[in-house]
Amino acid sequence: MITARTILVPTDFSEPAEAALEYAVKLAEKIGAKVHLLNVVELQGFHFSDLGAALTVEMIDMIVAGNQTALDRLADKYRGTGCIGEVLLRTGDPRDLIEEVARELGVEMIVMGTHGRRGFRRLMLGSVAETVLRTARCPVLTVHPPIPEVAPRKQPPKAANHGRPS
Numbered sequence: 001m002i003t004a005r006t007i008l009v010p011t012d013f014s015e016p017a018e019a020a021l022e023y024a025v026k027l028a029e030k031i032g033a034k035v036h037l038l039n040v041v042e043l044q045g046f047h048f049s050d051l052g053a054a055l056t057v058e059m060i061d062m063i064v065a066g067n068q069t070a071l072d073r074l075a076d077k078y079r080g081t082g083c084i085g086e087v088l089l090r091t092g093d094p095r096d097l098i099e100e101v102a103r104e105l106g107v108e109m110i111v112m113g114t115h116g117r118r119g120f121r122r123l124m125l126g127s128v129a130e131t132v133l134r135t136a137r138c139p140v141l142t143v144h145p146p147i148p149e150v151a152p153r154k155q156p157p158k159a160a161n162h163g164r165p166s
Contacts, residue, residue: 003031004108004139006085010038010098010128013070016113020143024111025078033109034085035078038101039071040094064091095131107138114142 009024011017021037028035041064068089075087086105090097102110114129133140 003033005031005033006105006107007033007035007109007111008038008098008102008105008107009035010040010094010110010112010132011071011074012039012094012113013067013074014113014115016115016143018074018113020111020113020141021074021078023141023143025081025083027111028083029081033083035083036085036088036101036105036107037071037075038088038090038098039067040097041067041089041091042094043091064089094128095135098128098132099135099137102136102138109138110136110140112140112142114144 007024007028009017009021011021021035024035027033043060071087071089075084078084088101090101098110098112101107110132112129112132114127129140129142133142
């Protein structure tokens with residue numbers, strides 16, 4: 001059996017990404033692996049605001065600094081496990097950078113969340129997870145959004161016997 005010793009978890013700070021990190025950390029604890037955490041700030045979508053004005057360098061720096069703070073906070077949440085390795089922030093296209101960082105670090109598995117978008121939303125927004133699944137040179141484990149609790153199924157009412165033997 002092949003065991004991954006290094007795991008990369010890309011995060012966009014969404015609920016599915018946090019579920020993927022939690023899963024990766026639990027897996028790493030069991031198999032003695034290190035979990036490297038990556039956030040990619042995609043500046044392509046930030047060139048123009050809703051007002052049509054280009055973002056300034058200072059605004060971009062604030063976005064990057066905010067993401068770095070959130071990334072460090074997320075890593076700190078799991079540092080006590082001893083599984084957290086490198087914590088990286090990059091700017092660019094996440095589809096390219098996740099694979100690039102995986103190669104740089106020599107990771108043996110990528111664990112990432114998926115939003116589960118379909119149809120028009122997926123067509124317009126693309127799927128980072130799908131691209132990584134197709135292009136990664138290592139196994140990729142996707143973690144779907146947590147499924148809400150389902151109320152226990154009610155038992156159907158018993159049919160009346162009406163004097164018939166059972």
